[in-house]
Amino acid sequence: MLGQCLDNVRKKAPIVHNITNYVTVNDVANILLACGGSPIMSDEAEDVEEITSLCRGLNINIGTLHKTSIEGMYRAGRKANELGHPVLLDPVGAGASSFRTGTALGLMRDLKLTAIRGNVSEIRTLAQGTGTTKGVDADAADAVTEENLSDAVKLVKAFAESSGSIIAVTGAIDLVSDGETCYAIRNGRPEMGRITGTGCQLSGMMTAYLTANPDCPLEAAAAAVCAMGLAGEIGWSRMQEGDGNATYRNRIIDAVYNMTGNDLEKGARYELR
């Protein structure tokens, strides 16, 4: 099932419109190409409606949010909604500033979001409508662990239900829910946190999976999370003496490039809660 989601990305080669931050944008473009999608970037308000009309899905990421780019997010989002395209929000730093929290909450109110993907602190902020995030990385106190897993699953399910979006919380254990079912995913490596933008990359890739699998968005989102984690495992297995986070970054994208649906099917490690 999850492997089929990847196969569909490779078969359909969905064009994904990205309004994303300038820190990790190159990696987002390359991982989209690696998984079989095709990226376009445009954030100018005058440009986004036509661009998103050429695409099949939209990825909105507020990692380096500017006042001047917010209008483009709304215009692209509304047009994508009108066209029935999947829209994903990555609320980078929600909870870290009122500007980011407010923008993320505003986009949630105004747009039909197919999925929201963030770390646990960001997702808690949006679920509660207020924030305690200590930066763009998840707060250690918020982390999903084996001990608090049941509570975390409840939170994610409840937020998915109230928001009407698939919620994907990524961390040591990843949770993906549509309000009814929750995937608890254990792929990945802790060293992925030492690379900038693995979350942004996943959001880009998840948008491609959602776009190529319109009939099973929950499975598509979970498949993307498993694929990213599995790529982290495969990439790590290829690391050599002296390699560090720069090489690891490349190895992960390389692993996405070479991954087949069958590899994903076999390598995905998850349970349904």
Added chain:
Amino acid sequence: MLGQCLDNVRKKAPIVHNITNYVTVNDVANILLACGGSPIMSDEAEDVEEITSLCRGLNINIGTLHKTSIEGMYRAGRKANELGHPVLLDPVGAGASSFRTGTALGLMRDLKLTAIRGNVSEIRTLAQGTGTTKGVDADAADAVTEENLSDAVKLVKAFAESSGSIIAVTGAIDLVSDGETCYAIRNGRPEMGRITGTGCQLSGMMTAYLTANPDCPLEAAAAAVCAMGLAGEIGWSRMQEGDGNATYRNRIIDAVYNMTGNDLEKGARYELR
């Protein structure tokens, strides 16, 4: 001849001013350093005239075009024209939106462009003054193939003549013409399309070649195209089991770094039409 063009880049180390998109800008800077040039980036209208005056060539790329950066493109372009510097336009996404098409056509009208480098859909759009591009990648229906090569050569020659610019269309077969002669170049690998920004990188590098070879702009542009394709071939030959597009990206820039004029002379595969 083409090898000499590369030797001149290494000898003169031309400083190239780039007004380019934030997706691929880092790779553009590194490939300019790899080929022997020296990059500067500046797109602020207040800054560009002084910056371009310190440089010897200008590369304008509209890949993530903002309303606020257009004035900088015009100011830098006019100053570069005044100083007799080569100016290259990479019309990324021309045809994909009226904003991009209109900006590219406006820059063509207002500036003396030494060269325009794009994929076939972008170039067709500018040649016709209207667009059918389906994104930032070339439309499959537009692709230059052995079957339609003669027609494509005609189009490129005619557009070079009417525009007064060297026209470089890159794809499976690359065409570079000044209106009289047309290079049909067969270097490169299809996998280069799975890396973001190989076109942007070529535009940056081509500007360095044009700048270091003012007396033979057609040969300089063709040499840059051959060098990029040859780097793609050399980079591919160094790929190992498990490598993907992230590693390939690095291998291509590495190959540009190590390429000599002699390597290029021997490796260039082209015919004159």
Added chain:
Amino acid sequence: MLGQCLDNVRKKAPIVHNITNYVTVNDVANILLACGGSPIMSDEAEDVEEITSLCRGLNINIGTLHKTSIEGMYRAGRKANELGHPVLLDPVGAGASSFRTGTALGLMRDLKLTAIRGNVSEIRTLAQGTGTTKGVDADAADAVTEENLSDAVKLVKAFAESSGSIIAVTGAIDLVSDGETCYAIRNGRPEMGRITGTGCQLSGMMTAYLTANPDCPLEAAAAAVCAMGLAGEIGWSRMQEGDGNATYRNRIIDAVYNMTGNDLEKGARYELR
């Protein structure tokens, strides 16, 4: 001593706020993660005060300066000053345009800067209040050599004293001074100049070192310079046939990732002047 500075970065994992250019921002983020810090990027005036309040240090880099981002630099700088955070300025291209020179001088006047790190042309410009820089790379005529070392040390000491900031001039020989003592550092490789952004990366990393070592800023700044140069040496030693500047970039960040305090202590090559 210098090794202890690195150990402190790894122990404290300082969150560093970066307002930096879009050319090298991804590498800055990855080297901050490699050395043990944690990066956040935000340049929107409405966002920066809250973001910098969550951080422990601030890195301001004017490499692709926009009129619209200057206000964010001032607001973040003032807030960081208020909170007692270290603030570093990287005056990229000071001397190359009046816009850049003026902005750098304005930031110096208005903010308490813990450190200023640049190439010799940029630092000369700020010391003199006027510029002769020929781009973003140092002017060959300005280079610090064994012959003019004594004069260069004098200039750097005098500027450190008059400005009240630690001054770090990087090049073939690096100089770091607080006005009394001057480290003359001989780590590094000339090939580092063929990679875009090694200076920007050092500025990000230096901010982490300053932040984690508030009691010995001079040693912290010198340790960061030695660490960058040593990483350049280690990275170079791992280069293989066919590798070039793209691979070298990764190798340097990898070397930072794997460096221990003990490695730095043993590998640092400097004298006090």
